[in-house]
Amino acid sequence: MMSCFNLKTWLLSLVFLSYLLSLSHGIPNKEFRVRAVNLGGWLVTEGWIKPSLFDGIPNKDFLLWRLNENSFRFRVFNNQFVGLDGINVVAVSSVSTDSEKFHFVKEGGNSSLVRIKSSNGYFIQAKTEDLVTADVSEVNGWGEDDPTIFVLTITSRFQGEFQVTNGYGPRKAPQVMKKHWRTFIVKEDFKFIASNGLNAVRIPVGWWIASDPTPPSPYVEGSLNALDNAFLWAQEYGLKIIIDLHAAPGSQNGYEHSSSRDGSQDWGKTDQNIQQTLHVIDFLTARYANSPSLYAIELLNEPRAPGATIENLTKYYKAGYEAVRRHSHTAYVVLSTRLGTSNSREILPIASGLNRSVIDVHYYNLFEPQLNNITVQQNIDFILTNRSSQLNSVTTSNGPLTFVGEWVAEWQIEGAMQKDYEAFAKAQLDVYRRATFGWAYWTFKNIRNHWSLEWMIKNGYIKL
Template sequence: MALNWLIISLGVLFCVVSVSQGRQTIPNPPMRAVNLGGWLVTEGWIKPSLFDGIPNKDLLDGRGLQFKSVTTKKYLCAELGGGTIIVANRTSASSWETFTLWRINENTFNFRVFNKQFVGLNVKGNEIEVVAQSNTTTVSDVFHIVRNSNDSNRVRIKTSNGFYLQAKTEDLVTADHEEETSTWGDDDPSVFVMGFSGKLEGEFQVTNGYGPTRAPQVMRDHWETFIVEEDFKFISENGLNAVRIPVGWWIAKDPSPPRPYVGGSLTMLDKAFFWAQKYGLKVIIDLHAAPGSQNGFEHSSSRDGSIEWGKTDDTIHQTVDVIDFLTARYAKSPSLHAVELINEPLSPSVQLETLTKYYKAGYDAVRRHSSTAYVIFSNRLGNIDARELFTLASGLSRSVIDVHYYNLFSSTFENMTPQENIDFIYTNRTGDLGYVTTSNGPLTFVGEWVAEWGVKEATKEEYQRYAKAQLEVYKRASFGWAYWTLKNVNNHWSLEWMINNGYIKL
């Protein structure tokens, strides 16, 4: 009889151990957080005034320019998208007719074409033709944009040889117009009408725009005033228990990060941890901008919209080093709750195999310093299976999958009424979240959401019901949620404004 009881007891013990190993440690209470977006990683739309003092602020890194010759009445174009000559024979402007800026100073630039070559000069006989053939910048790839004082979009382009670009014919663009005339007339082949296509206003743009002399002071002033200690007090008094803080990879190089970035953001992150501990808040460190950019957006500090992260092992190793640095620095802080390894990698530019390789290395880097910090894996943006990271994350302790839910940025939400948006939350988002929230998988985190939509002239009561619906659904995420963002010039994107004006009640 005793033997039977021993066998039964061992069997029960085995079952308990097996079940416990397959479960994640759920935070109690779950995170009710707010993102401190636009603070340590710049996003111009959150605080446009940060860019006001930049000269020629419409000509920042990543700005797309299109040049229409006043004589041919056609657009400059990188033939074949790059790799050969520049022509002036296109009747309309699209990708091959767009030249992306790399800013050197307020008037001087490199032009990058669709296939990522840089525009430069090539001596051919008695002419200096304009080409796009080099994958790296050289002295001959530097251009000076001279704007007409009466019409800033009417320009001449001065080349490195001291001459001006000109469209001699539709198929012949050269760099040999000798002098700048004062007429700026439609008979001058060196005159172009400049148009714009897209822009970026991120950390690279603001620091490179102000330049090495002014940027350090501008950024310090921003960091010290945009988020302050009183904000942490406000957060703790209004039903929230955590902050998600986006940071950029250059923070690990503080106080002397590579140009154009400037030092000082690490000091502010130190203050954030101090304030969080003082007011009883947890901190989620979120690597929002990885080396080379993981999604091409300004919030990942892309220089020109290119996605270079993950294309070489170097970018992965550098990113792991950042995670290692941050975790080692804050592992002993009682406020460190989680480390998010990367924010919003873009599918299919970032391959799942590459991302999984990085996530495993990043997880190991966190665990070298902390056995208790949660490790958050951000799902890729795009048309992906929301469980694609389960194979990796389910076998790792304290692992979390981050999903971002916006009723924006998609044709799905065009022309939706307030009630249709609310119904979408209760039906579709409930299903989406239920799909990734499983009993034996990783925890789930709605790392970004907002009570904003595409509805025009919605009433306060409609906004309240919309916010309430999201709060009711997203509280089912096993790890918690985080509103985007605490402060924003756009009122409904600012949780501070939403709380103070009675739109959201926590």
């Protein structure tokens, strides 16, 4: 049996650079609010964006795309971008172009006041409650009643490698990421892993790794070299590696750990998108097929239903399996179950026809709403009863192997003592070691102690 764990989003990112903006315009008692994720995220409007402007649907969320330090595009519902119809500010196109670019002009210093200049060179203004226009050429001062002035405040954040590299920009991002790769996971960590009886690492990677050293903007060079180092260290200490495609082009789940640009989920919507993902699998398998440390390729981490349909996933998993087999007949092929569905057996028919295939399930009590505000013992009982049953349901005598690819000894309990965490972790280990392929802890290093397997081992919370 294989005991695995995960090296945090190592080849994605751990460095969070986040901004969330809030804007309000100068018309008294009216409000225009923008929440921007890392200068590239959610945009919410109230007040002057009226139903008549956006197909009768009021107060819908926007997605704010950061292009550089002060330039943005606004994407609204139905994936349309805000642009100009003459001088009127409207949702105009499903394709992002320069004509939908807006520029933030700040008052200066530490002021929170900004103006928004449109692609036509004019400033936008809230002309009436029903009309927003880009027709102001001359502005003077920063008076409170000027309808071209907006107030900007930081309110929240969005994470992920796209946000980090896009947020820092092309000059600073390479420095930040290279320092991260050089210092966060090092050779001594692999020595620690092996000396504690663990025998494998599950390493998440992003799709842009196949284009290194010239990945598409805003990603930067270096992730492939980091993975190469991991293989060298793994071989030295006798460890195996599971390469996990954690971020697919377009994002397979819309979450920051899949490097979503703005929270949208676009993976699998086109054949081109799927073919691009297959190219990544082909590239990674070909590169490491002859390494004695390559143990498995995970085709896709946590695709989310209903956006990632079972039809598209079936098509991709079968093609991904063939891509791996072109280069290796021994590497296991790992198929992740979908988020957002209770039917973890739905990919059994796919995996059952594939040699050396593995079904990956992820178990987090922390994210189960029904487990909030229950006792320590109730959490443990849920592991021993419910998780055991769930794992048994995907484990078959002659079928694919099973892998608890992510779990963590953390929960929604205030004031839990170390002995409580020890019991919770032990219960999970007792159940998850029954998985016929093994388990992986999320994660090896983390700023939150209980999410860090290294910290949990060093402090006696987890005993292997």
